[in-house]
Amino acid sequence: MTEVVSSTSPDHSSAKIDEEDGSNKSVDYSPGCGIFGRFPLTSLAVFAILGLIVGIGLSYWDPDTASAQDSKDILIRWLGLLGDIFVRALKCIVIPLVFFNVVLATVEMVKMGKASSIGWITIGVYAATTALAAIFGVLSTLMFAGQYSEKTFPEAAAPVIKLGCSVAGNFLTESAGGSLSCSNDGSNEFEIVDVSNYFQTKSSPRPNLSLSETIYQGVFHKLISSNIFASLAGGDLLAVVFFAIVFGVALGRLSSKDKKSNVHDIMVECDEIFIQMIVWVIKLTPFAVFSLLVRRLGSDRNLSESFANIGYLFAATIVGMILHVIFTHLIIFPFVTKINPFKYLSHLTPAFAMAFASSSSAATLPVTMKCVESTGRVPNNIAKFVLPLGATINMDGTAIYIPAACIWMAMLNGITPNAAQYIVLIILGTVGSAGAAPVPSASLVLIITAYNTVFNKSGVPEGFAFILAIDWLVDSFRTMLNVTGDAVVGVVVTHFANLQTTKDLEDKEELEA
Numbered sequence: 001m002t003e004v005v006s007s008t009s010p011d012h013s014s015a016k017i018d019e020e021d022g023s024n025k026s027v028d029y030s031p032g033c034g035i036f037g038r039f040p041l042t043s044l045a046v047f048a049i050l051g052l053i054v055g056i057g058l059s060y061w062d063p064d065t066a067s068a069q070d071s072k073d074i075l076i077r078w079l080g081l082l083g084d085i086f087v088r089a090l091k092c093i094v095i096p097l098v099f100f101n102v103v104l105a106t107v108e109m110v111k112m113g114k115a116s117s118i119g120w121i122t123i124g125v126y127a128a129t130t131a132l133a134a135i136f137g138v139l140s141t142l143m144f145a146g147q148y149s150e151k152t153f154p155e156a157a158a159p160v161i162k163l164g165c166s167v168a169g170n171f172l173t174e175s176a177g178g179s180l181s182c183s184n185d186g187s188n189e190f191e192i193v194d195v196s197n198y199f200q201t202k203s204s205p206r207p208n209l210s211l212s213e214t215i216y217q218g219v220f221h222k223l224i225s226s227n228i229f230a231s232l233a234g235g236d237l238l239a240v241v242f243f244a245i246v247f248g249v250a251l252g253r254l255s256s257k258d259k260k261s262n263v264h265d266i267m268v269e270c271d272e273i274f275i276q277m278i279v280w281v282i283k284l285t286p287f288a289v290f291s292l293l294v295r296r297l298g299s300d301r302n303l304s305e306s307f308a309n310i311g312y313l314f315a316a317t318i319v320g321m322i323l324h325v326i327f328t329h330l331i332i333f334p335f336v337t338k339i340n341p342f343k344y345l346s347h348l349t350p351a352f353a354m355a356f357a358s359s360s361s362a363a364t365l366p367v368t369m370k371c372v373e374s375t376g377r378v379p380n381n382i383a384k385f386v387l388p389l390g391a392t393i394n395m396d397g398t399a400i401y402i403p404a405a406c407i408w409m410a411m412l413n414g415i416t417p418n419a420a421q422y423i424v425l426i427i428l429g430t431v432g433s434a435g436a437a438p439v440p441s442a443s444l445v446l447i448i449t450a451y452n453t454v455f456n457k458s459g460v461p462e463g464f465a466f467i468l469a470i471d472w473l474v475d476s477f478r479t480m481l482n483v484t485g486d487a488v489v490g491v492v493v494t495h496f497a498n499l500q501t502t503k504d505l506e507d508k509e510e511l512e513a
Helices: 040-059 066-079 081-112 115-147 211-223 228-234 237-255 262-282 285-298 303-337 341-358 361-375 380-393 396-412 419-434 444-455 464-496 502-512
Strands: 002-005 016-020 025-028 171-174 180-183
Touching (some): 040 285, 040 341, 066 081, 081 228, 081 262, 081 341, 081 361, 081 380, 115 303, 115 396, 115 419, 115 464, 237 262, 285 341, 303 396, 341 464, 361 464, 396 419, 396 444, 419 444, 444 464
Antiparallel strands (some): 016 025
């Protein structure tokens, strides 16, 4: 089966793949159906704006009674139902789809004799772009460092309890002499000494991992699965991708020995089945974007207060992302590939909308793959290999945010980082981001780990609650940057591997004509 990817305008048409298998079928991957499918970008923009308006409006609804609060929660829950179903359906389909895509792409590269070279090129480019992102994260934070201020945090009060008695209003009370009785007078509050940390929750909401444990568990431990079926069921994307690569190499070598592989034919058909299923889900994208934005914005009870405490960190993070886009995607990318970055990135608008709404590289992956394939700049087998791998290890947004958040928390706690600590944060941002899961808010544990490692602290830093308050929004922008990086790396890998694309063939035919 030969696949020809057509490059179409992102404004008024949709990405299609024509399959020349005798039936000459055409699969439409446009987000939306009917009139929404004919104008996908306009539909996405309209529903996103509506979601922002409704979500922000709900965030300012401050119920004054418990019943009114319940009504608000129920309304937000039902408005967010379609978005929740949409993301769940994508996550259900994306893992097996990634497995079949990576296996088939690896088989094709083995047959071409370029599996090893393409693999190393992909990893090298991803590592380089992530390192640049971490550097920009430090630089952008230094631009705003003068605006950061130190904050004094009150000492945490000791945890206390009251023990009720059988008589209403009476509690176990300690008298001046130390005896205990049930009464409504005297001292009836008792301090909890949590010797075994059994009840400890609020003071340690996140595990305190060392740098070694973070790299071991976040990268190497996740790379090799002890049970591939458990990894498939648990959504462990990195283990699934690695297993699929090894499986694809073995299947490719078997197929290259002039043997007909029934397994390969079955996987091709399974891949087509899952592609059709993902198409049906993608049709709901405009409505899902509205639903997801309403739920996420409407659930925040005070947006203005959240940004007042941490506005400069948010600004530094956005500036770091802008610097990374300008330098990496708008300067280095066209210099290396000789491709107009604006024209190429314009095809990714549906993926940007999905990334912003879902905050998950894994959930956005099917949309990203179809957007990249629609450009004609990346061969299908390269896209099916590079993009799933990028969704697991290429976290440019996280690499920017880790040093930015750590520096902000340090200055908030009266610590002025030195040059050596900045360098260590760049290294941690580069290495640690590769271990972040492609799901919402996966970088929070990494931020705590990096902070404690660099500044020799333990536990949860003071001020981390402010980061939690706006992480949902920063996470959306991080995911958009991650998706952009994956798409750009796909073209760069194609360029360095000297592979001919559908766009190249079209340009050649136009010149000959």
